[in-house]
Amino acid sequence: MTKGLFITFEGIDGCGKSTQLRLLKEFFDSNNIEYVEVREPGGTKIGEKIRGVLLDKKNDSMVPMAELLLFEAARAQIVEEVIKPSLACGKCVICDRFFDSSSAYQGYANGMGAQLVSSMNDIATGGLKPDVTFLLDIDPKTAYERRNNRGEEEDRIELMGLNYQDKVRAGYLEIEANEDRVVKIDAVNSPEAIFAIIKEKVWDLIV
Ligand code: TYD
Numbered sequence: 001m002t003k004g005l006f007i008t009f010e011g012i013d014g015c016g017k018s019t020q021l022r023l024l025k026e027f028f029d030s031n032n033i034e035y036v037e038v039r040e041p042g043g044t045k046i047g048e049k050i051r052g053v054l055l056d057k058k059n060d061s062m063v064p065m066a067e068l069l070l071f072e073a074a075r076a077q078i079v080e081e082v083i084k085p086s087l088a089c090g091k092c093v094i095c096d097r098f099f100d101s102s103s104a105y106q107g108y109a110n111g112m113g114a115q116l117v118s119s120m121n122d123i124a125t126g127g128l129k130p131d132v133t134f135l136l137d138i139d140p141k142t143a144y145e146r147r148n149n150r151g152e153e154e155d156r157i158e159l160m161g162l163n164y165q166d167k168v169r170a171g172y173l174e175i176e177a178n179e180d181r182v183v184k185i186d187a188v189n190s191p192e193a194i195f196a197i198i199k200e201k202v203w204d205l206i207v
Contacts, residue, residue, distance in 0.1 A: 013138035014143030108171025140165035
């Protein structure tokens with residue numbers, strides 16, 4: 001039995017992940033490639049409850065350590081319940097955010113530090129790492145305008161503002177500089193041009 005490919009998507013809020021996730025799913029569907037799609041935080045019954053707590057605007061007194069532990073708790077659940085079993089039976093797993101989000105948001109932007117967050121990530125995942133991570137890189141102002149055009153209400157983390165998203169972006173760029181599995185793509189390009197890069201990389205890894 002072949003081992004499934006574990007693919008994650010990362011980037012600041014409004015970077016265009018959803019469109020690329022949709023295009024990848026269509027590509028897998030048309031090539032009869034079996035996959036499971038999940039998102040973080042969430043993706044399980046317990047994880048979706050934790051997501052509600054994390055994104056609720058009313059929880060504005062949440063301390064950084066509680067925030068980190070909640071993200072890691074949701075992660076531990078999805079890894080054991082969905083990701084590991086799916087990979088073990090040869091399915092691809094497409095994950096909308098994974099532990100790089102904790103490194104960029106909590107570790108870097110919240111200032112909890114790369115080392116602490118990396119240890120927590122390891123504990124929550126049991127050392128599981130993505131085979132490939134697509135980082136959609138965009139400047140926070142453009143991403144904010146995109147989100148604004150969609151007219152979506154901002155959640156607790158989006159409400160932290162442009163300065164915070166700038167730090168998150170810098171965190172992601174630091175991760176990319178140290179991790180070969182991360183493919184950085186300029187997200188101001190057209191969705192088609194971005195997907196061409198993703199498709200080529202995924203195809204290379206699958207065949
Ligand atoms: P979501 O609505 O899923 O955002 P997006 O569509 O941009 O992925 O909300 C998830 C939010 O949680 C997003 O602002 C990123 C943040 N986040 C962290 O801060 N740390 C994490 O470990 C994860 C997985 C997400």
